[in-house]
Amino acid sequence: MSDMTTSALPGAQFAGFVTVREAGMQGMVALRGDIGSDLISQAVLQATGCALPDQRKVTRNGDHAVAWMSPDEVLILCPYAKAAPLVTTLSQALAGEFVTLADVSDARAVFTLSGPLWRDALAKLCPVEFGALAEGDLRRTRAAQVPAAIWVSAPDTAMLICFRSVAGYMFDLLRTAAAPGSEPGLHG
DSSP: OOSOOSOSSTTOEEESSSEEEEOOOOEEEEEESOTTOHHHHHHHHHHHSOOOOOTTBEEEETTEEEEEEETTEEEEEEOGGGHHHHHHHHHHHTTTSOOEEEEOGGGEEEEEEESTTHHHHHHTTOOSOGGGOOTTBEEEEEETTEEEEEEEEETTEEEEEEEGGGHHHHHHHHHHHTOTTOOOOSOO
């Protein structure tokens, strides 16, 4: 992890038919390996208090969450300052296990979309049936030309995770999609 202490777009916010906000510093640890392994499951549970999620789901315990990313990968969300120690803890617990652990906190940006019409804003950008998503669901997709993961973190809130290098572009996309008066009325 670098000495960087600012998020991708500090304080960026837009109030349209949904509120788009850059979420600030977020700790993230990518874990790849045999996610079905009891050893990995127990190590993640002990370190975070979260069970490994089912496919396309997120489990949460306090300020930790574990997101399913693929059949062999989860993304662990935690407070920013806890990401590096979490990598150390998991590395020790999984010593000898075939896994890859990486603190990706500084490589990602997180945006929060708040309001009952967040699905309408994202439907303009992503090939996802947002009406089928419920709280705790996660989808990996593209928002325009950018790879993204979208987590329904509350009934009227979604979190979008993308690469930090495209944070400005993503914020502009989200701001345009949430412009007042442009509601498509798909999910309202």
